[in-house]
Amino acid sequence: MINGEFGFWANRNEPIRADPLRESGRADVVIVGGGYTGLWTALALRAADPSLDIAVLEAEQFGFGASGRNGGWLSSKPVGMRRVLARGSGREAVLDVERRLLETMETVVDEFAAAGVDIGAERGGWIQVARTAPELARLQSSLAGHRSWGLGEEHVRLVDGDALRERIDIHDAVGALVSPDCVRVDPFLLLRGVVERARAAGIRLYERSRVTAVEPGAVRVGALELRAQRIVLGTEGYTAGLAGRGREMLPLNSAMIATRRLDDAEWARIGWDPAAGLSGSAHTYFYGQRTPDGRIIIGGRGKPYRFGSGFDDRGQVDHGTVRALEAIVEDLFPGLGAEAEYAWCGVLGVPRDWTPFIDWDSGSGILQLGGYAGQGVTAARLAADAAAALLTGSDDPIARIPWVRQRPRRWEPEPLRWIGANGLYRAYSVADWVEQRSSSPRTSVIAKVADVIAGR
Numbered sequence: 454m455i456n457g458e459f460g461f462w463a464n465r466n467e468p469i470r471a472d473p474l475r476e477s478g479r480a481d482v483v484i485v486g487g488g489y490t491g492l493w494t495a496l497a498l499r500a501a502d503p504s505l506d507i508a509v510l511e512a513e514q515f516g517f518g519a520s521g522r523n524g525g526w527l528s529s530k531p532v533g534m535r536r537v538l539a540r541g542s543g544r545e546a547v548l549d550v551e552r553r554l555l556e557t558m559e560t561v562v563d564e565f566a567a568a569g570v571d572i573g574a575e576r577g578g579w580i581q582v583a584r585t586a587p588e589l590a591r592l593q594s595s596l597a598g599h600r601s602w603g604l605g606e607e608h609v610r611l612v613d614g615d616a617l618r619e620r621i622d623i624h625d626a627v628g629a630l631v632s633p634d635c636v637r638v639d640p641f642l643l644l645r646g647v648v649e650r651a652r653a654a655g656i657r658l659y660e661r662s663r664v665t666a667v668e669p670g671a672v673r674v675g676a677l678e679l680r681a682q683r684i685v686l687g688t689e690g691y692t693a694g695l696a697g698r699g700r701e702m703l704p705l706n707s708a709m710i711a712t713r714r715l716d717d718a719e720w721a722r723i724g725w726d727p728a729a730g731l732s733g734s735a736h737t738y739f740y741g742q743r744t745p746d747g748r749i750i751i752g753g754r755g756k757p758y759r760f761g762s763g764f765d766d767r768g769q770v771d772h773g774t775v776r777a778l779e780a781i782v783e784d785l786f787p788g789l790g791a792e793a794e795y796a797w798c799g800v801l802g803v804p805r806d807w808t809p810f811i812d813w814d815s816g817s818g819i820l821q822l823g824g825y826a827g828q829g830v831t832a833a834r835l836a837a838d839a840a841a842a843l844l845t846g847s848d849d850p851i852a853r854i855p856w857v858r859q860r861p862r863r864w865e866p867e868p869l870r871w872i873g874a875n876g877l878y879r880a881y882s883v884a885d886w887v888e889q890r891s892s893s894p895r896t897s898v899i900a901k902v903a904d905v906i907a908g909r
């Protein structure tokens with residue numbers, strides 16, 4: 454089994470190469486972070502003002518972060534908490550940002566298709582399965598929530614266990630929410646596509662160039678300095694690694710496995726609609742998809758949070774987590790025996806209110822964006838377009854989407870952060886255990902309390 458090394462997608466694809474920054478200098482805009490957020494922001498800025506000299510600085514290599522290691526759901530699922538956004542901007546603004554997510558998902562697919570660039574896109578929608586009565590009750594309540602926010606049958610609906618089996622045969626399934634609004638992509642190919650577009654657009658790309666200090670008007674890369682009137686921070690889950698920013702975004706860890714390739718008979722047996730993204734409804738959430746080369750990838754378990762906002766070592770996953778993820782596959786499809794051939798993990802950035810933000814401080818010239826809490830593949834493009842509008846002083850309404858707001862309050866100091874994050878994860882595991890053994894359709898009180906503490 455290949456464990457770590459940035460994960461399945463990076464192993465499957467040729468690495469992306471760029472030079473490091475070698476001398477001090479200046480640019481019109483410096484962007485810190487070479488994931489979707491940083492790169493899309495660079496491209497959106499270039500489109501808004503072709504005269505800009507833009508430099509992107511990546512600490513490791515392009516695609517090192519979550520953008521090169523994720524589950525490949527390019528979806529228009531709502532990102533962040535609707536009630537948080539509505540409190541600041543009103544209902545219409547929330548509806549507007551959700552419409553824009555759907556448009557953005559289509560735009561990403563269409564643009565690469567028109568350019569003849571393969572990002573492994575296949576439209577399959579998403580399925581969220583319920584396997585217990587409380588899970589089904591939560592899906593019903595989630596559906597009611599979607600309806601109250603104007604999402605109709607054409608975007609999401611509830612199906613029973615029999616209807617679900619026509620699309621995927623999951624052991625013990627009692628129902629599912631299904632939606633057509635998700636495109637399966639190869640996340641690394643998508644990242645490469647964005648890098649190549651940025652390169653072709655004349656954007657300066659530097660890898661192995663870790664920013665060690667950020668101040669108004671300049672960033673430092675070790676002994677070098679790059680001066681710029683405008684600086685963008687697109688470091689998402691890695692933001693805690695920047696001096697003085699340890700509590701802005703919780704780096705939540707998510708682990709994944711890719712199984713061996715299944716043969717045609719096995720796929721026929723489990724009947725998985727080829728490109729549908731699959732997720733669960735337990736409190737300890739799982740998500741997955743079929744890979745283009747015929748594997749199941751499943752993610753979700755693992756050590757959710759490392760003390761002091763620490764990061765993984767090149768995506769290495771402990772043995773227990775691999776076994777736990779293999780157990781999910783076996784539990785969904787008993788007897789399949791699809792052991793892991795790849796295991797990896799990555800970090801996603803979670804703000805204190807679980808909702809994205811684009812914080813533009815024109816005084817300091819620093820714009821920070823991110824906080825998609827595990828749903829950034831589509832969202833990063835939308836946030837980037839809004840960021841570029843703000844940075845260039847455009848009066849396009851995109852500059853007023855509700856994600857444009859001050860960064861939420863910081864997370865608690867250690868050891869509270871560690872106790873909270875890991876304690877909540879433990880509580881959710883216990884809640885799942887209780888619900889699986891109960892005949893009641895009610896969500897466990899433990900999970901309800903945990904939700905309140907987590908602020909979700």
Ligand SMILES: Cc1cc2nc3c(=O)[nH]c(=O)nc-3n(C[C@H](O)[C@H](O)[C@H](O)COP(=O)(O)OP(=O)(O)OC[C@H]3O[C@@H](n4cnc5c(N)ncnc54)[C@H](O)[C@@H]3O)c2cc1C
Nearest residue numbers: 486488489490512518519520523524526664799828829830
């Ligand atoms: C396992 C996993 C599965 C996921 N699945 C999905 C999914 O299916 N669908 C979905 O929508 N979202 C998913 N996500 C979330 C999604 O991948 C992220 O929201 C998105 O990639 C964030 O992009 P980003 O560019 O903001 O951050 P990143 O891709 O993390 O990029 C940040 C970059 O900044 C660099 N950096 C950090 N510090 C510095 C520094 N000091 N100097 C220079 N560079 C620095 C990092 O090396 C990194 O490359 C998943 C995330 C994980 C971890």
